[in-house]
Amino acid sequence: MPPQTGNRPGRTIRSVKIAFNIIEVLKDQNDVGVTELANELGHSKSTIHSHLRTLEEIEILVREGDGYRLSLQILDMANHVRDHAGNYEVVQNEVESLVEETGEIAHFGIEEYGQVAYLCKATGEQAVETASRVGTRQPMYSTSLGKAILAYLPDSHQEAIVDTMEFVSKTPKTISSREELYAELDRIAEQGYALDDEENIEGLRCVAAPVRNGPKVLGAISISGPSSRFTDERLHGELSDSVLRAANVIELNTKFS
Amino acid sequence: MPPQTGNRPGRTIRSVKIAFNIIEVLKDQNDVGVTELANELGHSKSTIHSHLRTLEEIEILVREGDGYRLSLQILDMANHVRDHAGNYEVVQNEVESLVEETGEIAHFGIEEYGQVAYLCKATGEQAVETASRVGTRQPMYSTSLGKAILAYLPDSHQEAIVDTMEFVSKTPKTISSREELYAELDRIAEQGYALDDEENIEGLRCVAAPVRNGPKVLGAISISGPSSRFTDERLHGELSDSVLRAANVIELNTKFS
């Protein structure tokens, strides 16, 4: 099975998409009713109605007030996802210990659909609050996590991902071309860790180290903080040391999988 | 909109159910392929195939190794669910502070589909490990959380739930009839908190207090521990005091919603 990034067409099922559109809407707004959903999604009331019935029967949705909300079954699903996505206990532990060491923000992310998805996060006392949430995704070229992962992916997979990239500049420093990215990836492969120098969010710098298991890249772990505290010296010194150590701990504890 | 407990028929959509069956299977086992799913669910390979395509396109599933797994998008959904399900921050806080006080296990649960669903959980140092997981459900009649909630639900809603109950004895002490339950609910309504005296798990006792907002019951909060440490005296003394206090804190912080 080849690594899949671009969207292959093939047959696709309409009603399932409708169902997930409903879920998507319900994710953000509670207490939405049939009529409102019908308008928002451009379907007839009867269609939405039978979908809601179905989702209610599967116990994914719950009626509440005058509308629906997602049921706690989602939380159970989330637990399973975490359990299956590598060695969650260890990862969470290391992310937290990074925070204890530094007082900043730490993340662990994996590649999904050509982007980095955050698997866990911890924030320290003095941490700058970023909008990152567990489960959300960011471009790989503008984050230290993404670049760290990308740099160690097998060539074919790396290329497949880069090919689908559209370089959107989130700050003046964001990498904006394939060539620039490849050059950066070479540098990362050499030094063993990746930086993000205000490339994703103005004023925010990060260091990330890849977590590997043999030839496979499982993900990456990072620390982020304000440029004022994240000087070049610290980035290339204690901070990179910290993430490398954390990555190593995870690797050692994952040898079995 | 009346409180819904029994399953009303109405039109229901087949393909959506199939899709969620797939997800259900994938929740427990990773690396399942088309053929295996087809056999397990009793559908043709082509059917499963197009479903997988669809779920992959919506980015709910990810190919990994030679099979599929659920994507981290589920984690994002879970975050939203928590955010919407009442004042999660405060609840989690109180659950944790109960654990700090007692060193045992604390839960917060809400009613869903006539059962109690755990919204959060914290375990202390000396806690007995129970199988309870966030997002999973338990019968209301055999748990302190369930009984606490039930006792304070409006009569119509209470009755609707009780009507659908099938009393399964999980231990010799489990409540096993409607009459017994109603008697117990009266007692609870009087004393303000609910007990579970080895009714759900042998050797485990729990105290729970309802969390209310005006006339509405938002859920309940509980402490659980081994019968050896949870004497009658402590249950009706410090432990019930603790859960009542915790419930009260949550109530005060939820006045706005």
Add this chain to the structure above:
DNA sequence: TAAACCTGTTCCCGAGAGGGGAACCGATGA
């Protein structure tokens, strides 16, 4: 080396699923 066998994938067909429109009903409120 070929044959048997296992995947995942594609193609096509026909039944019935499901999307939509319109009528209906119950609650709210003017």
Add this chain to the structure above:
DNA sequence: TCATCGGTTCCCCTCTCGGGAACAGGTTTA
């Protein structure tokens, strides 16, 4: 009392989508 707005039901007609079968690629077996 009537108008309005929500959810629900009913029915029809189309086109979706489930299934069977053939195909393709990789791996094991003889």
